[in-house]
Amino acid sequence: MKMKKVVLIALGLILMGCGKKEPLTPEQQWHGYCVSIGNAARSIALDRQNGIEEKQAKEHASKIEDEMTSKFIFEIIETVYRLPVDQLKSDPDAIREDLKKKFTxxxxxxPHDKLPNYKSF
Structure with missing residues (x-):
């Protein structure tokens, strides 16, 4: 019985520690944003590899309201759609990861003076 109490108390302390999340610093928020930009690059490359046309990608991207995010996404689209199809298909996973890293x-x-208003990709 005593062991059960110890386990329950320990479990309660662990859960209490998980419940409190410190607010992210601006640097952490920016890092999270940049990881999302990298993920978007990977997704756009996958779309291209799966036959999504550039026009469709741009139409979808035009719905992005945040100016900074929009600039990044249109730059990613331009970069991805300039790549030769043969290059995209030679090692698809590596290409996607390279683009993710490059854009992250x-x-x-x-340089940024404010954090963009965005939804994670």
Whole structure:
């Protein structure tokens, strides 16, 4: 019985620790945003590999309201659709991961004075 109480108390303390989340710092928020931009690059490359036309990608991207996010996404679309199809199909997973890393890194070094209003990708 005593062991059950110890386990319950320990479990309660663990759950209490998980319940409190500190607000993200602006740097953490920016990092999260940039990871989302990288994920978007990977998704756009996958769309292209699956036959989505550039026009469709741009139509979908035109619905993005945040100016900074829109600029990143249109740049990603331009980059992805400039790649030769043969290159995209040579090693699809590696291409997607390379684009994700490239655009995440590019975003991280982009000067910003405010955080964009965006939804995670």
């Amino acid at each position: 890194d590019q975003c991280l070094v982009t």
